[in-house]
Amino acid sequence: MTTEQLYNQIQEKKSFLCVGLDVDLNKIPKHLLALEDPIFEFNKAIIDATHDLCVAYKPNIAFFEAYGMKGWLALQKTINYINDNYPNIFTIADAKRGDIGNTSSMYAKAFFEDLNFDSVTVAPYMGKDSVEPFLAFENKHTIMLALTSNEGAFDFQTLLVDGKELYKQVLETSKSWKNSENLMYVVGATKAEYFTEVRKIVPDSFLLVPGVGAQGGSLAEVCKYGMNDKVGLLINSSRGIIYASTGTDYAEKAREEALKMQQEMSGIVSLKFKV
Numbered sequence: 001m002t003t004e005q006l007y008n009q010i011q012e013k014k015s016f017l018c019v020g021l022d023v024d025l026n027k028i029p030k031h032l033l034a035l036e037d038p039i040f041e042f043n044k045a046i047i048d049a050t051h052d053l054c055v056a057y058k059p060n061i062a063f064f065e066a067y068g069m070k071g072w073l074a075l076q077k078t079i080n081y082i083n084d085n086y087p088n089i090f091t092i093a094d095a096k097r098g099d100i101g102n103t104s105s106m107y108a109k110a111f112f113e114d115l116n117f118d119s120v121t122v123a124p125y126m127g128k129d130s131v132e133p134f135l136a137f138e139n140k141h142t143i144m145l146a147l148t149s150n151e152g153a154f155d156f157q158t159l160l161v162d163g164k165e166l167y168k169q170v171l172e173t174s175k176s177w178k179n180s181e182n183l184m185y186v187v188g189a190t191k192a193e194y195f196t197e198v199r200k201i202v203p204d205s206f207l208l209v210p211g212v213g214a215q216g217g218s219l220a221e222v223c224k225y226g227m228n229d230k231v232g233l234l235i236n237s238s239r240g241i242i243y244a245s246t247g248t249d250y251a252e253k254a255r256e257e258a259l260k261m262q263q264e265m266s267g268i269v270s271l272k273f274k275v
């Protein structure tokens, strides 16, 4: 999917919501556990209930890998279900990969070719040759960790390197890499006050923003400081949506939570673009 197609979706749906699919068998409604593939059935119901309110889905790969072969199969069925039924929706494999170039190429093939995700999250720590293999794929996107939503982000990401915070160095340096137009960045919603600085360096890039909902970040604050002329944000909520209820009404309640976020986004988009 191109960024233009993603932007068209945002305009059509008046939403820049990304629903995170972090499926934990200890948290899903108990009646699903009797089914052959509870993870997929859970995801399918959530996707069917929210697809018109969001523009992206972000399965976090850890939640699938944790269940071995069954988890990997559920991931494959989930991504195929989205691609077959809702092909306009942007898909993010939240895998936080990155290794020596030779290995990164194989990670990229796994997520872009085999599973056919539109994007994958990548850690920048190993530098240029660990990220460029992901960038080589046309119309696929590499979402690099810049300033993460967790407390530990302050351990390294805000340290000064040659007088500049490390996350700023990461943003600036990555712009010089081959096919850098295929980059997007993760910036946590819990650090809304940093968005102005981020936008000075990457004014036009899409930012994937986790940390609203369960982690307490504010959608309004992120939009105030982080939105660009094409919105430029994908706001993720996982637990706040998918675990809105642990009863048989879980999909309905997930829809209600997604709708609340979409309505807030719609208000912001209408105000900003006077539509």
Ligand SMILES: O=c1ccn([C@@H]2O[C@H](COP(=O)(O)O)[C@@H](O)[C@H]2O)c(=O)[nH]1
Binding pocket: 020, 022, 060, 094, 147, 148, 149, 150, 186, 187, 188, 210, 211, 212, 213, 214, 215, 236, 237, 238, 239, 240
């Ligand atoms: O900085 C980051 C990067 C990734 N994440 C991931 O996003 C979701 C957030 O889930 P919530 O339930 O909405 O808190 C989860 O998959 C994280 O691994 C992040 O939170 N922060």
